[in-house]
Amino acid sequence: xxxxxxxxxxDFDAAAESAKLSRGRTDIGALVTFTGICRDNESxxxxxxxxxxxxxxxxxxxxxxxxxxxxxxxxxxxxTVIHRYGRMTPGDNIVLVVTASAHREAAFEAxxxxxxxLKTKAPFWKLEERPDGKNxxxxxxxxxxxxxxxxx
Amino acid sequence: MRLLYFAWVRERVGKxxxxxxxxxxxxxxxxxxxxxxxxxxxxxxxxxxxxxxxxAIDRNHVRPDTxxxxxxxxxxxxxxxxx
Numbered sequence: 001x002x003x004x005x006x007x008x009x010x011d012f013d014a015a016a017e018s019a020k021l022s023r024g025r026t027d028i029g030a031l032v033t034f035t036g037i038c039r040d041n042e043s044x045x046x047x048x049x050x051x052x053x054x055x056x057x058x059x060x061x062x063x064x065x066x067x068x069x070x071x072x073x074x075x076x077x078x079x080t081v082i083h084r085y086g087r088m089t090p091g092d093n094i095v096l097v098v099t100a101s102a103h104r105e106a107a108f109e110a111x112x113x114x115x116x117x118l119k120t121k122a123p124f125w126k127l128e129e130r131p132d133g134k135n136x137x138x139x140x141x142x143x144x145x146x147x148x149x150x151x152x
Numbered sequence: 153m154r155l156l157y158f159a160w161v162r163e164r165v166g167k168x169x170x171x172x173x174x175x176x177x178x179x180x181x182x183x184x185x186x187x188x189x190x191x192x193x194x195x196x197x198x199x200x201x202x203x204x205x206x207x208a209i210d211r212n213h214v215r216p217d218t219x220x221x222x223x224x225x226x227x228x229x230x231x232x233x234x235x
Contacts, residue, residue, distance in 0.1 A: 036235055052234070053159055055227060058211035083234065095235055115235055121213065123227075124234025125159035136160045139231035 002078040002100075003071070005063050007054065009086040012096050021078040021100050028077050030107040034097045034115060040090035042137070048129045052085045052094065055123035059083070066117040070099075073113070074106035081114060083124065113150055120147040153220070155188075157198070158229035161205060164198035174220075181207045182216035184226065198228075206231060 002021065006012075018033045038050050067079050078100035088094060097114045101107040118124075119140075126137040156169045178187045182202070189199035199205065207214050208227045220226060 054234070055156070055158055055208070055211075055229070058208055058227070061211050062213075119235035120232060122234045123158065123208070123229065123232055125230060126233045127159070136230065137233045139233055143235075 003064075003067050004080040004082075005060060005067060006082045007056075007059055007063075008082065008084060011084070011093055012082045014093070014096055014098075017080050017082065017096060018098050021080055021098050025077070027102065028100045029102045030100065030104040032097075032099045032104075032107040032111040034095075034111050035093055036095040036115070038088045038090050038092045038094055042128065045130050045132075047090065048131070049087055049089045050094075050129065051087045051127045052083075053125045053127065054083070054085045058123050062122050063118070066114060066121065069117075070110045070113055074099075074101060074110045076101050076106060076110055079110070079114070081118070083118065083122065085124070116143070116147040116150065119143040153223050154225045156225060156227040158227065160230055161198050161228050164194060166194050179219055179221070180216065181209070181214055181218050181220060181226070184220055185216075185228070204230065 014033055014035045018031060022028050022031050040047055063081050076099060080098040082096040084094055095118060097111050099107045099110040120143050128135050128137055154169060154171050157165045162168055174184060174187050178184050185199050185202045188195050205228055209223045210225050
């Protein structure tokens with residue numbers, strides 16, 4: 001299966017990445033593209049920018065482990081995961097997940113699964129720049145609960 | 153073994169990485185954190201709330217009771233907030 005995993009400082013083109021996965025194929029019936037974007041507001045306070053720190057080496061390996069898990073759980077024909085690091089401002093892309101399958105359930109579920117694990121297991125940390133200073137974002141229990149539902 | 157620190161653990165310790173040789177009676181990840189906390193003010197601050205700190209051995213998530221014997225690289229960091 002076709003799997004692309006990239007960590008990069010540069011922006012990505014979600015439409016181009018998505019097109020790349022399905023180009024020249026007629027067996028793909030469902031393509032899900034999820035883009036996570038930097039917001040200007042978090043729980044009522046303004047966010048001027050955000051810096052994503054990552055653990056080089058482990059981040060790639062951890063994402064690869066979860067892409068392999070996703071391939072084992074659903075009949076996927078292609079997966080692309082791109083996660084950015086460095087400083088981002090509101091409106092900037094942060095993360096991209098593209099999944100391709102014959103049918104929509106597998107593509108939707110695999111994309112959801114990968115995002116749940118990127119939020120809770122991939123070694124990335126967000127530092128927000130707020131009007132009152134810089135602040136490391138706290139992990140959300142809702143994200144942990146979302147990841148828990150895949151444990152079967 | 154090499155230690156790596158990320159996010160606020162890195163900021164509090166004041167370095168990104170270092171090589172250490174803990175004494176033989178430091179056997180687990182939790183014991184290593186306890187030993188590190190006794191190495192000075194900055195370490196005590198970084199490891200004051202050890203329950204929230206996560207660890208990875210050779211780039212795999214591990215639990216506090218995991219043995220550190222044979223580890224080449226141990227990383228300490230807060231709960232992850234990617235995606």
